[in-house]
Amino acid sequence: MIRGHHHISMFTKDLKENNHFYTGILGLRRVKISVNQGDTGMYHVFYGDMTGTAGNDLTFFEIPNIGATHKGTNSISGIGLLVSSYDSLLYWRDRLDRFNVKHKGIGEYADRDALVFEDHEGxxxxxxxxxxxxxxxxxNPWDDNGIEEAHRILGMGTAEITVENKDSLVSLLENVFGYTLVSEDGTKAIVQAAESEVFGEIQILESSGNKEKPGRGSVHHLAIQSAERPLGEWDRILKDKGYVTTGVKNRYYFNSLYFREDNGVMIEIVGAEARGFTADASVEELGTKLDLPSFLEDQRNEIESRLRPIEEWT
Structure with missing residues (x-):
């Protein structure tokens, strides 16, 4: 019922540092520069593979006056990115060292070898x-980035969600969205959208204590993609179960709806069909200019007047 991850969206204080980290260090492609459709004075920037394929995109809203994140429960607390091999982890350990990015060394995460680190905003x-x-x-991993071909980031892997009530989230993902519970041990559970495939996997950690206060480097929402079911049906199903949804939103590149699960974590469901980022830009020019959905195009001059010029942060 769910194909897997579609994208994941975060807050950043400064796109210049953000752009350097995700393109210059991690080697992702900046595939779209747009705006927050609810606040068009705010950039919304996407990084991913060559064309920003579903399951690759890390997206950021820039809020220059945003404060620090106070980490806690009821949050999307980590993002997994897939690499090809253990040798790739060795390559990335050395690369992170060269760029002075702190990490925890190669260990284990969600029952796989992994290298855990933080970006410049935590x-x-x-x-x-x-x-x-x-x-x-x-x-289609991006190749114009100086990263050795064998070690390029392939796309999104395990997403980590920390909540007060693990069982309620597991139940929602299993019984409503059709995820498979593949392991459970006390305060930890792993579910998969596609059985045995890590690119739709979620690790759920149960933790009490203070709830997270979002800030720079925090995650706003995880977007998952419907395999076939229309968004209108998802909207009805969720409302019938007592969830409050936004209704279906036209995001131009795709349609989606949002809701909060019982712990308060925001989840977006993206429709099965999407225009994609080449709807208004060629593959060659992706991520080089401000792209606006057609319903905002007549406001371009006003919108651009309130944004820092792209040349100042790219």
Missing amino acids: LKLMLINHDGGNIPDDW
Whole structure:
């Protein structure tokens, strides 16, 4: 019922540092520069593979006056990125050292070899050994980045969610969205959208204590993609179960709806069909200019007047 991850969205204080980290250090492609459709004075920037394929995109809203994150429970607390092999982890350990990115060394995460580190704003990231496993046919890792071909980031892997009530989230993902529970041990559970495939995997950690106060480097929402079911049906199903949804939103590149699960974590469901980022830009020019959905195009001059020029942060 769910194909897997679609994208994941975060907050950043400064796109210049953010752009350097995700393109210059991690070697992702900046595939779209747009705006927050609810606040068009705020950039919304996407990083991913060659065309920003579903399951690859890390997206950021820039809020220059945002404060620090106070980490806690009821949050999306980590993002896994897949690499091909254990040798890739060794390559990335050395690369992170060269760029003075602190990390925890190669260890284990979600029952796989992994390298856990944080970005420049404290966002927890995990490079996970995919051990030569298959990736979706439409994924196309970016190659114009100075990263050795064998070690490029392939796409998103395990997403980590920390909540007060693990069982309620596991139940939602299993019984409503059709995820498979593959392991459970006390305060930890792992579910998969596609059985035995890590690119739709979620590790759920149960933790009491203070709830997270979002800030720079925190995650706003995880987006998952419907395999076939129309968004209108998801909207009805969720409302019938007592969830409050936003209703279906036209995001131009795709349609989606949002809701909060019982612990308060925001989840977005993206429709099965999507235009994608080449709807208004060629593959060659992706991520080089401000792209606006057609319903905002007549406001371009006003929007651009309130944004820092792209040349100042790219």
